[in-house]
Amino acid sequence: MRWLLVIPLLAILFTPGCASTGEDEMDKMSANELYDNAKQALNSGDYETAINTFERLEARFPFGKYAQQAQLEIAYAYYKFDEPDSSIATADRFIQNNPGNPHLDYAYYLRGLTNYTRGANLMDRLVPRDPSERDTRALRDSFNDFTLLVKKFPDSHYTPDAKKRLVYLHNMLAKYEVNVAYYYMKRGAYVAAANRAKYVIENYQRTPAAKKALEVLVQAYTKMGMDDLANDTQRVLDMNK
Numbered sequence: 001m002r003w004l005l006v007i008p009l010l011a012i013l014f015t016p017g018c019a020s021t022g023e024d025e026m027d028k029m030s031a032n033e034l035y036d037n038a039k040q041a042l043n044s045g046d047y048e049t050a051i052n053t054f055e056r057l058e059a060r061f062p063f064g065k066y067a068q069q070a071q072l073e074i075a076y077a078y079y080k081f082d083e084p085d086s087s088i089a090t091a092d093r094f095i096q097n098n099p100g101n102p103h104l105d106y107a108y109y110l111r112g113l114t115n116y117t118r119g120a121n122l123m124d125r126l127v128p129r130d131p132s133e134r135d136t137r138a139l140r141d142s143f144n145d146f147t148l149l150v151k152k153f154p155d156s157h158y159t160p161d162a163k164k165r166l167v168y169l170h171n172m173l174a175k176y177e178v179n180v181a182y183y184y185m186k187r188g189a190y191v192a193a194a195n196r197a198k199y200v201i202e203n204y205q206r207t208p209a210a211k212k213a214l215e216v217l218v219q220a221y222t223k224m225g226m227d228d229l230a231n232d233t234q235r236v237l238d239m240n241k
Helices: 004-029 031-043 049-058 067-080 084-098 104-125 136-152 158-184 192-205 209-223 227-239
Strands: none
Touching: 004 049, 031 049, 031 067, 049 067, 067 084, 067 104, 084 104, 104 136, 104 158, 136 158, 158 192, 158 209, 192 209, 209 227
16 A cells, blocks of 8 residues: 555655746747737636736846737736736836837726726626615726826727717716615605715716706705705706706
């Protein structure tokens, strides 16, 4: 039975050699070979390998022609790998270190897209919860990212899509505020409901949610016995039907 005791020992002896083989091979690759291998992994959906290979490329050839492109590819791979914090951190590093890069617009777009996806997923997961407790920070960050892209790069290839997403984000944030107002109404917190409704009317005037905000405001004023304000708001609502 002694040979059974040898098997774990052999595994220990051979495992380090197997683990280091891939790294040793990458150490022998040129920048072009590393980039091609990383790109192939990225295109095939092997994002973890792509990230590791691009990072190896950036570390070995920090001043080579692929270094800056590798940073962008890493940010995209992290985005696809569902690692939003790492994606945004990499995009931020690229923006800070490469202010004159011709692909700077893509870095802003990718940052906005990452926050956009994270925010939408978060809202979907939190639907059953109290709407006033939802964290819309990612959606607001995405709105700011896309706004920066549109302002800084109005002629960018990514700007038209960013503008469409801004409209959607604007409407979603307005709808969120109205949902919170409804939540306060159901619980008799009429002052809080009115404040939320007024916030929508002041900041999201051209959204579908603005009409619903006026309706909430009428209800809140009525519940609080503020008939004059309720009537004035109802007239505004009637004018906008």
